[in-house]
Amino acid sequence: MVQTCIVHLVRHSLNFCSWKDRKAVAGDLSRIYGAATADLAAAELDDFEEKWAGKYASIAPAWRRAWQEMIPCFGFDSAIRKIIYTTNAIESLNRVIRKSIKTRGSFTKDEAATKLIYLAIRKFEKDGRNVREWFAARNQFAIMFGERFDA
Template identity: 40%
Template sequence: VYQAANKQVAEDALLDLEEKWGKQYPVVIASWQNNWEKLSEYFKYDQGIRKIIYTTAAAAANAVEGYHRQVRKVTKTKGVFPSDMALLKLIYLASKNISKKWVQPMQNWGQILQQLAIHFEGRVPLGLW
């Protein structure tokens, strides 16, 4: 629903969601429908801004799980570690690689920042970026 191209496509996806899961999760679907005007507000923004909103919320909710998944990806291919220290070193190196992603700039950040400055005129200090 959130990754739809526009609000109309998202509304269609919400109807599909209700059709598929409505009987199993009626409270969840009702919550979406009752709060749709608030939930769909972000469709007024361009795709770049919507991606920031969507991925920031997901990243905040899943930061620990994401880190764990990345470490597990590195360690699951190894059958046995010769020592605990070998495992710790591998996790340390994986952590260093994972942390590089935390500081990488957002793709197309300059363009997104300009869009934010238009939507929130006077509230985005462009000189700081």
């Protein structure tokens, strides 16, 4: 399952807009990714294209090209959607893990690397940089991906 960063998609879309239209376009785009289901989002995308195709013809096709990577979030509850709305939290955690591994160089066993990654994640969680609503989302991830999720 691949989920694209909606924030990056919105930013990409706003690059095609003039400054005076950015707020209106962003508001109309928020109706797409804020929709309750993928079908409603597709209808909002059609409405967006109908409204803005004359002035900004390249925005809707960009969303359609990324549609398969954008719609997985509609299969999740709102608590999880808040987490995967943007990849910034994921990128931040990946940075912490890379930083902890980079300083070590090499490992004698796989268990040593696993332990270091585990400790980096624990420190990341305790430093208060974790994402709001993470605990509710984590519980839903445990239910949905029980075979892959180890609480």
